[in-house]
Amino acid sequence: MNLQDLNQPQQQAVKCIDRPCLVLAGAGSGKTGVITRKIAWLLRQGYAAQHICAVTFTNKAAREMRQRVARLIDSKTAKGLKISTFHSLGQRILIHESHRLGYRRGFSIMDSRDVETCLGDLAHRLEQDSDYIRQTMYQISRWKNDFLAPAAAAETSDTPLQQAQARLYEEYQQHLQICNSMDFDDLIMLPVQLFRDHAEVLNHWQDRIRYLLIDEYQDTNTSQYEMVKALCGMRQKLTVVGDDDQSIYAWRGARPENLQRLQQDFAALEVIKLE
Numbered sequence: 001m002n003l004q005d006l007n008q009p010q011q012q013a014v015k016c017i018d019r020p021c022l023v024l025a026g027a028g029s030g031k032t033g034v035i036t037r038k039i040a041w042l043l044r045q046g047y048a049a050q051h052i053c054a055v056t057f058t059n060k061a062a063r064e065m066r067q068r069v070a071r072l073i074d075s076k077t078a079k080g081l082k083i084s085t086f087h088s089l090g091q092r093i094l095i096h097e098s099h100r101l102g103y104r105r106g107f108s109i110m111d112s113r114d115v116e117t118c119l120g121d122l123a124h125r126l127e128q129d130s131d132y133i134r135q136t137m138y139q140i141s142r143w144k145n146d147f148l149a150p151a152a153a154a155e156t157s158d159t160p161l162q163q164a165q166a167r168l169y170e171e172y173q174q175h176l177q178i179c180n181s182m183d184f185d186d187l188i189m190l191p192v193q194l195f196r197d198h199a200e201v202l203n204h205w206q207d208r209i210r211y212l213l214i215d216e217y218q219d220t221n222t223s224q225y226e227m228v229k230a231l232c233g234m235r236q237k238l239t240v241v242g243d244d245d246q247s248i249y250a251w252r253g254a255r256p257e258n259l260q261r262l263q264q265d266f267a268a269l270e271v272i273k274l275e
Helices: 008-015 031-044 059-070 086-101 112-122 130-145 150-156 160-178 186-197 199-208 222-232 258-265
Strands: 021-025 052-056 082-085 108-110 181-183 211-214 238-242 270-274
Touching: 008 031, 008 270, 021 031, 021 258, 031 052, 031 059, 031 211, 031 238, 052 059, 052 086, 059 082, 082 086, 086 186, 086 199, 086 222, 108 112, 112 130, 112 160, 112 181, 130 160, 130 186, 130 222, 150 160, 160 181, 181 186, 186 199, 186 222, 199 222, 211 222, 222 238, 222 258
Parallel strands: 021 238, 021 270, 052 082, 052 211, 108 181, 211 238
Antiparallel strands: none
């Protein structure tokens, strides 16, 4: 594979596969090209496609990444390669493992309208208006993004409003399990819970995903960071690409400080800046 059209920092980022790698890249610096070239490089270095997973934030971005990879790698070599969103990855894990959490096969996934309706039904006795329901829905989502279960949410709640919301959060989670349902935030939080409570599940998925690549890393929330950290494990085969000057999803729990956490938790991290 010819890397001569890449500049020196881009080549360095593509070739760095023996240690965790953080690529700091602003708009127009070729960061997506680095990820797609790196996938091809990993295959050239002997990685099997089914052991490589690239994750981004939207279905559109994942689709565009697959198209760019397809221009570099033939379909036979790329067979088994996983390019998806965080939520799709979490869903794939839960399809295989959710029975360990008490779910039955064929669980359903609720969208935001379903969640709002469910919370409204649970809170009808409180005689609260729709604004309260929506506020509670967003608060529960923030707790899940911060990897806080109902008990932990109750412990950290310091106002009567949040304490009431934490009680509703507990009822809501119980209702979801009875109905064999999950919301979108559960698709991230529950796999992390599985990894923490079931070592054999974590070992299995660490063996399936032997190299992990993350795009737009500055937009990860706490639950997503914990998923990344768990999947990498002792192997620490990881490349993340992020822009430390931009985080567009802070409103839904993104933690730009995850860039600093990465440098603290991965001692061998190599940091490469793309100009």
